[in-house]
Amino acid sequence: MLHDIISIRDFEKKDIEEILFTAKKMEQYVDNGTTLAKGKILSMLFFEPSTRTMMSFQSAMERLGGSVIGFSDTSTTSVKKGETLIDTVSTMDQYSDVMVIRNPLEGSARLAAEVAEIPVINAGDGTNQHPTQTLLDLYTIKKEFGSIDGLKIAMVGDLKYGRTVHSLAYALSMYNVELVLVSPRELRMPEDITEHLKDTIPYIEIVALEDLPKVDLVYVTRIQKERFGDPNEYERTKNTYRIDKNSIKLLGNAKIMHPLPRVSEIAREVDTSPNAIYFKQARNGIPVRMALIATLLEVLP
Ligand code: CP
Secondary structure (H helix, E strand, C coil): CCCEEEEEHHHHHHHHHHHHHHHHHHHHHCCCCCCCCCCCCCEEEECCCCCCHHHHHHHHHCCCCCCCEEEHHHHHCCHHHHHHHHHHHHHHHHCCCCEEEECCCCCCCHHHHHHHHEEEEEEEEEECCHHHHHHHHHHHHHHCCCCCCEEEEECCCCCCCHHHHHHHHHCCCCCCCCEEECCHHHHHHHHHHHHHHHCCCEEEEEEEHHHHHCEEEEECCCCCHHHHCCCHHHHHHHCCCCCCCCCHHCCCCCCCCCCCCCCCCCCCHCCCCCCHHHHHHHHCHHHHHHHHHHHHHCCCC
């Protein structure tokens, strides 16, 4: 298994399957906890806001019997005094056994892993990668459908800046799936990823949700205001897709996933529909992150 979790591209399919298998085993500890990681400390270095990734890592470590230190607001740390990322990572390396980092700079997690002796987990580096989200997405798909192979999956929204869909597209290219990429022209999946898809799995690109063929799963993403260099581009594209009680009819029985947070792309009225599985998906972050921590700390049951 890998020493660090930085990019889904570092994974072979067998590594992914091993994590999904371990996550399933971790389900037995989700309710009552375990002492597998007793005495171990996880540090969280969050240079960007987070609810799910940060809280589910914390919840996962506490359910494993370990403890958590870290920050989610750099204004309360020595970053505020000008401390570099390298020095911050080198310091937290002394205080913990495994490190989770989210930073807006692409490549920051890779840099942290080069500096730290302890295992480093990328919780999102800019628009690049979010590998632990992908693992919980795959876990959710497998749990819901029994198998990832054979599915037709649509990705909808901001495919240009969305790190979750970047990681997920690479991961799905290891399976026998078909992809439908649905985005405004300005927010198409980056070319390096579509070039990779061309070599691996069938995919099509469309703009209008009305043109969506029958699919098993629709993975919706937020148009991410914080990633746009040009505010006009955001204004032009922000309301392109909205799934509500009317437009959901276009999706048939397809399940709907979303890494969350959402803003307006899925109406709250959709939450109670049998299609919606995005809160189940968020919950699956717990066993998957328990599996990752226990694997990296070598404290597997
Ligand atoms: N899915 C996800 O990364 O959510 P957060 O930004 O809340 O961590």
